[in-house]
Amino acid sequence: MNWLYPQARQAFQDKQKERRAEPLLAHAPEIDEADVPEADEEPEPPKAPAPTRTPPAKPDFVTAAFGVKSPIAPAKPQQPEKPKVDVSGVAVGSAVAHAKFGIGKVIELNRGYVTVRFEQGVKRFIFPDAFESGFLKAQ
Numbered sequence: 001m002n003w004l005y006p007q008a009r010q011a012f013q014d015k016q017k018e019r020r021a022e023p024l025l026a027h028a029p030e031i032d033e034a035d036v037p038e039a040d041e042e043p044e045p046p047k048a049p050a051p052t053r054t055p056p057a058k059p060d061f062v063t064a065a066f067g068v069k070s071p072i073a074p075a076k077p078q079q080p081e082k083p084k085v086d087v088s089g090v091a092v093g094s095a096v097a098h099a100k101f102g103i104g105k106v107i108e109l110n111r112g113y114v115t116v117r118f119e120q121g122v123k124r125f126i127f128p129d130a131f132e133s134g135f136l137k138a139q
Contacts, residue, residue, distance in 0.1 A: 087128045087138065090114065095139035098123075103139065 094106050101118040108115035114127040130136045
């Protein structure tokens with residue numbers, strides 16, 4: 001180190017030498033002999049400290065403890081099944097009702113779709129899901 005004041009450097013070095021020369025136990029508090037147990041006395045076992053918090057719950061999978069998403073998919077709650085709607089009466093030419101578009105006529109029914117002509121235009125819906133979800137109702 002580059003010291004600006006040689007006297008300060010010398011004083012610092014002298015203080016360091018004094019600290020090294022002092023015995024380590026010179027500053028230790030004195031022990032009262034009444035507190036020290038006799039050789040034939042058994043010392044009291046140390047008291048366990050009271051737990052301050054509850055341990056965390058055991059994770060269900062090892063990776064959860066490390067913050068990694070578990071590879072096991074959680075069980076999905078079963079959703080109640082939608083009531084089945086009788087769509088056997090739906091055919092080309094039958095009338096259906098829609099909440100927004102009103103009454104329409106089925107013009108095509110194939111490949112899982114139903115095509116309906118309303119006054120506002122032609123619309124295509126998934127068949128039979130549109131009836132089961134309540135978008136369309138057979139008339």
